[in-house]
Amino acid sequence: MAESDQVTLLDLWASPFAMRVKIALAEKGIEFESREDDLSNKSPLLLEMNPVKKQIPVLIHNGKPVCESLIIVQYIDEVWTHKSPLLPRDPCQRAHARFWADYVDKKICSLGRMVWSAQEGAKKELIECFKLLEDELGDKPYFGGESLGFVDVALVPFLTWFSMLEHCGNFSMVEECPTLVAWAHRCMEKESVSKSLPDLDKIFGYFMELRKKHEAKKNA
């Protein structure tokens, strides 16, 4: 990284999408400034840097914004090539990784939210998605093989949702998806992951607070 590189992340402590970026930066050993935003009162900087979607995360690299978490992770991988490649070199394997990261994006977030708000049928479908991801992982230590890769970075922030999903869906992750739980613990042993994720109890408490407010609004 050049001496003059300025890296800022427009961030939200509880966002799994922001966590993806933090993990990628940590894997590459890139120092950055994190600026916590407030989605109920978006900062002028966020509105300036992401005028189209007005969402975090936004990576600002030497004044230029990059938006959308998986696009940011690919950008980080393409700019800082000195260590920890997140995508493989082979085009077919790269396509495979992009496919599964896209799958995580399409399925896990929306189904997770549906389980949180107790929507019918969501839990069954979510568990099926997790099992499919387990099949894809197989007996590799990581989706990326011997080291963290693109799919690991895309999925591991959702570990912060596991306790909430279990509570709201009334099931046990380790019973339904033991391989995935073991993979998540393996990822947490890596400093890049453990320092990029918030305290798991804190985020569980946060989800429960949100749920109480959501229920109160519904019943009002």
Next chain:
Amino acid sequence: MAEPVKLFGVWASPFSWRVETALKLKGVKYEFIEEDLTNKSDLLVKYNPVHKKIPVLLHKGKPICESLVILEYIDETWKGISILPEDPYERAIARFWAKFIDEKCNHALWTACWSKDNEQEKAIEEACEFLKTLETQLKGNKFFGGETIGFVDIVANFIGFWLGIIQEAVGLELLTVEKFPNLCKWIDNYVNCPVIKANLPPRDELLAYFKARQQPPTGPKY
């Protein structure tokens, strides 16, 4: 001898057509296998067991699924015209706009065309907001890719060709030259671009295809 390339697709689908455009830009010979989505082939289900959708590209016996993933694979595998820019920042920008068009715009436009009454009013309003954003982004450039077509232009094919036809089929005037002059100019440049022009599906057949449906085929992804 080059490894055979096969593409599972549907002639009327903008998604498989994106992949055909990219293959033709690179000068790659391929075999097109037409799928019947009401009766999916065993091969399609074998090669895309997760989503069971087209397009699927088969190269060296390995399937690649999801049109945007396939486009990047084609760009990385075959030399020739670059689909994505070389510079990482420009690539990130191209990927952002492709995702915006693919996930937000196309869905809103599709809903605007096929919904009715109040739902349609809301959908049209949303679609127009997205079109305004694209109008601004074009900034009077010939293509989203600049002087030549690129990743974003290929992904925007629904707006480039299909939207006009569906508008005519359902009797909707959404994308007009008065409201969106840059986009209309882009559409004109797009459909007259040699590699695009030579390979567009026949307009009258597509029009008949959409007119024959009271309901949309199965939604934007088909």
